[in-house]
Amino acid sequence: MTPTALYPTLGQLRRCTMAVDIGAARTRVYLRGGGLVVDEPSVAAIDTRTGALIAVGKRAETMFGRTPDHIRVARPVAGGAVVDIEMAQRMLRHVLGGKLGRRWMRLRGSPVMRAAVCMPHGSAPIARRAAVETMYGLGARRVEMVDTLISAAVGCGLPVEHPEATMIVVCGAGTTQVAVLSLGSLVAAETVPVGGDAIDRAVVDHLRSNHALMLPSQSVRPLHQALGAPTAGGTATTEVYGRDVASGLARSVMVETEVVRSAMRPPLNAVLDAITSVLRRCAPDLVADLGDRGIMLAGGSAHMPGLDLMLREATNMPVNVAPNPDTVAVRGLGAMIEGKVRPMVLSPLMA
Numbered sequence: 436m437t438p439t440a441l442y443p444t445l446g447q448l449r450r451c452t453m454a455v456d457i458g459a460a461r462t463r464v465y466l467r468g469g470g471l472v473v474d475e476p477s478v479a480a481i482d483t484r485t486g487a488l489i490a491v492g493k494r495a496e497t498m499f500g501r502t503p504d505h506i507r508v509a510r511p512v513a514g515g516a517v518v519d520i521e522m523a524q525r526m527l528r529h530v531l532g533g534k535l536g537r538r539w540m541r542l543r544g545s546p547v548m549r550a551a552v553c554m555p556h557g558s559a560p561i562a563r564r565a566a567v568e569t570m571y572g573l574g575a576r577r578v579e580m581v582d583t584l585i586s587a588a589v590g591c592g593l594p595v596e597h598p599e600a601t602m603i604v605v606c607g608a609g610t611t612q613v614a615v616l617s618l619g620s621l622v623a624a625e626t627v628p629v630g631g632d633a634i635d636r637a638v639v640d641h642l643r644s645n646h647a648l649m650l651p652s653q654s655v656r657p658l659h660q661a662l663g664a665p666t667a668g669g670t671a672t673t674e675v676y677g678r679d680v681a682s683g684l685a686r687s688v689m690v691e692t693e694v695v696r697s698a699m700r701p702p703l704n705a706v707l708d709a710i711t712s713v714l715r716r717c718a719p720d721l722v723a724d725l726g727d728r729g730i731m732l733a734g735g736s737a738h739m740p741g742l743d744l745m746l747r748e749a750t751n752m753p754v755n756v757a758p759n760p761d762t763v764a765v766r767g768l769g770a771m772i773e774g775k776v777r778p779m780v781l782s783p784l785m786a
């Protein structure tokens with residue numbers, strides 16, 4: 436098997452057939468000449484008695500918390516790494532269905548089946564190894580890895596190859612990655628193990644400890660909407676439904692959106708600390724560029740209403756949410772394998 440490069444050239448990427456982003460929440464696959472063909476929750480349900488795969492993706496996700504004992508609903512990806520390689524391979528094989536086979540056949544002239552994978556910034560060698568093993572299981576014989584921050588910046592259409600600073604914050608489910616880029620390189624970057632899931636967990640924990648209410652995960656989204664809605668003076672409240680911790684019965688409580696907002700503050704502070712730490716490591720000229728251009732916010736959590744506003748207030752910098760923020764990384768990598776990216780050298784952190 437061919438060894439894997441961490442910073443491949445654009446030429447090496449152009450030889451790849453598919454671009455893959457295996458995230459804690461969702462798995463995305465972009466096929467060369469086929470576009471984004473998979474965008475599914477990274478979830479698989481198996482029958483523990485027979486080992487059979489029962490469902491993957493969206494269908495498996497709806498089974499969470501609703502299965503009998505013999506069905507296990509698993510997330511093969513956590514904290515930015517594939518933690519169950521076999522399950523990840525089964526899940527990918529299933530969501531790709533026949534799409535990959537046809538693509539391999541069409542590209543039979545190519546001597547080696549190659550895949551490009553986005554890796555979270557600063558991921559450990561074991562996480563990279565797990566991603567490579569996962570792709571080998573799908574038939575790839577060479578795997579090129581690109582830092583998610585670079586592919587997301589490309590996917591957002593940021594002029595990363597120019598000698599001026601651009602800043603990107605990719606807030607996913609389990610991690611948030613922050614970088615300042617210039618001339619195709621990461622000038623400074625940081626990853627924190629906090630994302631949309633930690634923010635949701637902070638809200639769930641607040642309701643359990645202060646209102647003795649267990650909130651089902653699907654009830655957190657409507658609460659986000661309330662948090663993002665402008666308040667016309669006074670104290671805004673919103674009604675949430677859950678299960679009483681003591682009695683187990685369904686009930687609702689009225690919660691003040693401001694109180695929920697402060698419950699979300701600890702995980703958000705971790706994101707803010709990462710932004711300030713990255714800015715502190717940049718030269719003043721680069722920081723001056725960012726004063727005008729601001730921060731590009733990407734990742735699925737960029738959909739969270741009010742997150743951009745909170746970051747704007749805390750940093751005093753303009754914050755723009757990328758169009759389709761959750762798929763920018765795989766679409767950026769897709770643009771690289773399609774050869775649609777202006778020539779540049781992809782390199783690790785500048786010394």
Ligand SMILES: Nc1ncnc2c1ncn2[C@@H]1O[C@H](COP(=O)(O)OP(=O)(O)OP(=O)(O)O)[C@@H](O)[C@H]1O
Nearest residue numbers: 458459460461607608609610631632735736738739
């Ligand atoms: N409309 C929305 N409102 C609030 N949060 C949202 C919305 N859509 C997605 N999210 C959040 O975005 C997160 C998923 O983001 P994304 O798809 O970028 O994750 P991922 O790439 O799989 O994760 P990671 O990068 O951490 O491996 C989840 O925490 C989810 O709750």
